[in-house]
Structure formats: structure tokens, C-alpha cells
Amino acid sequence: MPAAMGSPPWSQSEDEGSSSQDEGGPSSSEDSEDAESLLQDALRLKMIDLVVFLLLKYREKEPTTKAEMLSSVIKEYQDHFPEIFSLASECLQLVFGVDVKEVDPSNHCYVLDTTLGLTYDEMGNDEGSMPKTGLLITLLCLILLEGDRASEEEVWEALNGMGVRDGREHSIFGEPRELITKIWVQEEYLEYRLVPNSCPARYEFLWGPRAHAETSKPKVLEYLLRVNRKNPISFLSLFGGVDSDEEEGA
Template structure:
């Protein structure tokens, strides 16, 4: 069973284009191009992040859903024809503002690796500086990039002091780093793949997965700053961690492969949580994706029934005397 979603509504394209241009004109008046200033200081970073990746983070969020469901007649109900994030991203293509977004992503990723919270005052002082009038736009796009690329949510914990902490999205226990203090979190890529599998009817061809990853400039045979060897990370590392299953498509000729959720993915997250995340970054309600929402609801009901059954029928005690405990997934510290 295949379930498809298309983010952009294609009805009345001329009207949509006119509306988009009108919004862009209004935003240009509200957010004029910043004047040229001196070169900002270098920000310590956990890793190098490409300007192209982060400046495109907003349209990526919509394009990933669209690409994962390309060619489908099923569309999300209601909503605008063009996400506001896409319009904002066109303004942020201005080199100076785009550079500030990149610097803030580096600063936030550094704070994440050192397990330190961050405040608006720190960001203004160390990164935004003379661009304080553009703080809201810069911060918004940097947070979007942190979610899409690294799978890290920047959440406000103190509204008075505007203090923020970092949380791995979907509460997945694995982030792909070698240790707590080394490397970059790769949760965002894992969530992308899990989302594509769900949207493709709970199994996705290898071709489809790489088509979507191409949207975030990741290619199977090109070294990547996030995960080094993308093909190995997707087809071996995530499979070894039991987040993905990678298998031959039955009766395929020539032989091709497909991905399914692995047992650890089923244990640590749900279809509803994945749908809620993608809906959030796309600026829509989960219920607007009718078929996906019904599938996610069915999954929630099945999980609830399984939990009730496990409570009603306690597991038979092991009287073998071996003392062995049931196996569990290895969660890297």
C-alpha cells in the first residue's frame, strides 16, 4: 500500500505566483538589505557546515516531503501554496545574512557538543552583533537548519532570559556520534529516511531514499561533512544499529534494494511522531495529510492494544535458572 503527499498545491498556479510575489514585496519593505559592514569574527564550530545547506534549509523542509511523494495525486488539504519559510529564505540569500545564519549554526552546534545552554544575549553578543535588527530571521533559519541537518531542536526553557537548550528530535537514543564529546549528531538524516519509508507505504526503494537525500545535497558516493561515507552510514551503520532494514526487493530484475523501519525504530519512535515532526517543519497540521494520519492513528491503536495485552497477560517467568535477561539494543553512551 502506497501513501503519497505533495506539499505544494498546484491549483491556479498564476494566482499562487502573484500572491507569492506580493508577499515578497511586502517582506522586502519590512526587511531591507543590510548595509555592508566589517567581516565578523570566526565562530568556534563543532564542524564545517556548508552555506548552501543551511541557506536552503527552509525550502528543503517542504521539498523533502514533495520529493518523497513526487507524482502523487494526493495532496495535503488546505494551506498556502508557498510556505512562508520559502519566501523568507529568498531574503536570506543576501550574502551577509546568509553568513550570519551559518555562523549561528556553528555556534549552536558548538554549544550542543559542550552540553551548554545558550541565551539570546550570548547570540547577539557573539554572533549577530550589528545585525540585531535581523535577529528573529537569523535565529529562525539557524534553528531550522539545526533540525533538518542535525536533528536537534532548539527549545526555549526560560522565557524571561530567553535561554535555550538542545534536544534530539523524536527522543531517539542514537545520534551517530563516536562519543558524547566528539562528532556531529546525525539524527536528522535518520529521521529523514524513516519519514521517507513511512510516506512510501512503510517500505521505500533505495532509489527513492537517495532521491530525497539528494535534496539535502547528500549523495551515496560523495564524502559528506556530516557522516563521512553516506552509503556506508545509511546501508550499514543504521542497519547495524537496527534502525533500518535493508533488503533485496523480491523478484526484482535487475536486483534492487529497499528500506524498512528496523526494530529499534519501532521501539523508540512512532509513525505519529514522525508525521508530527514533518508536519511541524512543513508548517501544517498532521491531519492535513489524510492517508498518512489514518495510518499513524492505526499504528497508535495497535500499540495501545499490544500494551494492554502485555499488562493483562503477565509474561511467563523463566524457571530455567540461567538468570539470563532478555536481550536489548545496545545504546551507545
């Protein structure tokens, strides 16, 4: 699986600021660090707001523009638009399986579409649901990396590392076992089958016929190369998708 992504760019500047002490003394240095911390918190919230705004556009199948994002979401942080937009786009792709594509560079107009060309639309008319295609793509990648078939044990080990646990309701993906062993099997994106001659009985996952029809191994490998240094865990935690160490120990 892709290596874990480091801290977002906005947190790096805080570290850099603390390494160079202001000559004005401890007081001015602390004031500067406090101001920087407040800015990073504000930018992180703006990124989350932009993700929510773009998910609404995705649900309604509406395009958007840079001007609309600036006026509706970014507002007084327009100078920071490039980093906010970049991280929001990464979050949409890695967590939700949604790509932000610029279709008119002159007007900075964007449309939102499912990553890798998958047509699965799980949102339907449920206003409380969120796209789950990001998890499906993670499974397709895992199966490919494991030699076109992944054991159930390997799948749950990978999902546990993302905070997606068997039998535990997830804030984004719902009940994961039903999703991956029933819904996506019925939708023919996955095959979930008994390993021949296994004793005790073991199961494995393979690509289903619909996955083969809508995407391809080269496309998935290209996707893996693009996201090699990134990981959805960094963004899942922002949406309550990863349990804290304290919760795990409880």
C-alpha cells in the same frame, strides 16, 4: 517529500526594495540596493555563525541563553535576532536533526536535543564530525510516506535531490552508503533487506526496531506537517552540501 522552501526572508526584502524605485533617481536607488545586499550577506553569515555556535553547545550538552547568543554571535545585529535565530533553528532541525527548545522563558534559556527523541549520538569524541540525525529523520519520513517500506531506488532518488549521492563523500554526512546500509542498520534504526522473489535482486528500507522504540508514526507525521513548506536543500547549500550546476556538468 516536503516542498522546497522559498528564499530566506532576508532575500525577500531585497526584491521588495528593488520594486519601489527611489524618487531620488538611479544613483540613490542603486546605493540603497547595494546597502541592502550587504546587509543580507551579513545576516546570512550571522545565521551560519549561530548554527556553528549552537552545534558546539549541542556537542558539549550545554544550555545557552539569548543574552549569550547576542553577546557571542549576533553582536551589532541585535535588531535582527528574531529572524537570524528562527532560521538557525530551522537549519539545525532540518539539516542536523537538532531541536532548539526554550526551557526558561523568563531568562530566554535554551537547550539543544535530538529531534523526535532519537538517542543516536554519532558525534562521539570526533571534534570534526557533525550531527547526521537530520538525514536519518529524512529516511524515516520517506519510508513512512512510501507505505512503511521504500525501495533502494526511491531512497537514492530522494537523496540525490538533496546532493547526497551514492559513493560520493558528503561534507556533513560522510559516505552515505556506509551510513545508511551499514551503520544505521547496525544501530537498528533501519532495516535493509532483499525484496522477496525479486529478479534481478532489489533491496528496500524499513524502520528498524530502535526507530519504533524511540519514536512513532504519529510523531513523524506531526514533524512532516511542521516542515511541509521547508526543505533542507536551502540550508545544505550554505554548508557546501549541495553541488552546483557547474560542478554537476564538470
